[in-house]
Amino acid sequence: MESLTHIYAAKVASGALKADPAQEAVLPLLDEVRDALRAAPRGKSGLLSLIGGRKPPPRIKGLYLWGGVGRGKSMLMDLFHEHSPVPSRRVHFHAFMQEVQAGIHAARKQGVEDAIAPVVEQVAKDIRLLCFDEMQITDIADAMIVGRLFEGLFKRGVTVVTTSNRVPDDLYKDGLNRQLFLPFIALIKERLTVHHLHSPVDYRQGRLTGTPVYFHPLNDSARAAVSSIWDDLTGGQTAGLTLHVKGRDVTLPRFHNGIARATFWDLCAQMYGPADYLAIADAVKLLILEEVPRLSRSNFNEAKRFVTLVDALYEAKVRLVVTAVDEPERLYIEGAGAFEFERTASRLREMQDVHWGQE
Ligand SMILES: Nc1ncnc2c1ncn2[C@@H]1O[C@H](COP(=O)(O)OP(=O)(O)OP(=O)(O)O)[C@@H](O)[C@H]1O
Numbered sequence: 472m473e474s475l476t477h478i479y480a481a482k483v484a485s486g487a488l489k490a491d492p493a494q495e496a497v498l499p500l501l502d503e504v505r506d507a508l509r510a511a512p513r514g515k516s517g518l519l520s521l522i523g524g525r526k527p528p529p530r531i532k533g534l535y536l537w538g539g540v541g542r543g544k545s546m547l548m549d550l551f552h553e554h555s556p557v558p559s560r561r562v563h564f565h566a567f568m569q570e571v572q573a574g575i576h577a578a579r580k581q582g583v584e585d586a587i588a589p590v591v592e593q594v595a596k597d598i599r600l601l602c603f604d605e606m607q608i609t610d611i612a613d614a615m616i617v618g619r620l621f622e623g624l625f626k627r628g629v630t631v632v633t634t635s636n637r638v639p640d641d642l643y644k645d646g647l648n649r650q651l652f653l654p655f656i657a658l659i660k661e662r663l664t665v666h667h668l669h670s671p672v673d674y675r676q677g678r679l680t681g682t683p684v685y686f687h688p689l690n691d692s693a694r695a696a697v698s699s700i701w702d703d704l705t706g707g708q709t710a711g712l713t714l715h716v717k718g719r720d721v722t723l724p725r726f727h728n729g730i731a732r733a734t735f736w737d738l739c740a741q742m743y744g745p746a747d748y749l750a751i752a753d754a755v756k757l758l759i760l761e762e763v764p765r766l767s768r769s770n771f772n773e774a775k776r777f778v779t780l781v782d783a784l785y786e787a788k789v790r791l792v793v794t795a796v797d798e799p800e801r802l803y804i805e806g807a808g809a810f811e812f813e814r815t816a817s818r819l820r821e822m823q824d825v826h827w828g829q830e
């Protein structure tokens with residue numbers, strides 16, 4: 472089996488990747504997990520399990536890869552997943568937790584007492600490796616179940632490789648009832664090797680540097696420009712992501728590796744409020760927002776939501792790529808709300824700076 476170190480080197484040689492020593496330092500760690508997975512016997516042998524003589528599955532330490540945005544964590548994890556020697560599943564934190572919460576809900580409805588158990592069973596039954604992108608816990612409902620969820624997965628012999636922007640000790644920082652969450656942090660440190668991907672380069676920023684990120688007017692060339700940014704950053708993925716916020720569904724029509732693409736109408740013509748926009752800002756590193764129209768009294772509610780969206784993105788330092796009818800300062804020039812929009816326009820302007828959003 473060719474090592475990831477070799478596969479990475481081949482990609483550097485072909486020009487697909489730039490050689491990055493901090494990324495290269497991660498490859499032996501991933502290769503180690505890979506070798507252990509390949510060498511380990513399968514957790515259950517059919518016959519032994521029939522007579523109840525199942526051996527406990529082997530304990531293979533996973534990896535917790537953390538660091539700043541755009542450093543290549545997801546790229547490395549994808550490489551690892553793609554070349555996994557065992558059945559593997561790659562999930563995004565938000566999508567996965569939705570699936571888990573739905574599973575728990577269904578089990579409870581059927582009167583199952585330990586509602587997490589069937590969910591663990593379902594997730595673990597076909598895989599030995601779970602690649603978990605963007606571990607980030609802000610929601611108390613998630614915080615209260617991840618510990619038992621992961622404990623269950625580990626017991627079933629599932630190895631976890633995960634990426635995060637935070638060191639484990641900072642997960643769910645300042646969260647409600649955080650003391651109940653601390654055993655999860657201890658579990659992570661015990662079962663995963665924690666490694667900081669300490670690269671100075673934000674490759675995502677690099678890809679955008681020199682590229683305009685605000686396009687107007689709305690015409691074919693603006694549309695083509697953002698399509699090519701999307702394709703460059705995501706390989707042209709078409710899957711979406713639905714966030715569950717306080718019982719509401721907030722849908723990002725396209726989402727991949729923290730990059731989302733939506734129209735103004737997708738996000739500002741729905742009955743979304745501040746909590747929804749905060750959830751979007753939290754889930755997304757870069758948003759491509761298309762078709763921002765002229766704003767005025769006639770679309771006052773949409774305009775107000777747009778202001779809230781931009782505020783949330785700004786606070787969370789989300790990169791923004793926009794297509795709009797006009798320049799920020801000329802989007803909302805008359806009617807109630809025009810004055811308040813000045814701050815939004817100024818933020819939209821500031822967010823166009825190539826250095827904006829860098830740590
Ligand atoms: N060595 C490299 N050479 C060229 N491009 C790279 C390199 N490493 C990463 N990239 C590209 O940079 C972009 C950002 O990488 P990636 O999504 O893996 O970052 P990340 O660390 O997961 O960031 P985040 O924390 O925001 O999720 C991707 O498009 C990726 O393909």
Ligand SMILES: [Mg+2]
Pocket residue numbers: 544545546604605634728729
């Ligand atoms: Mg990532």
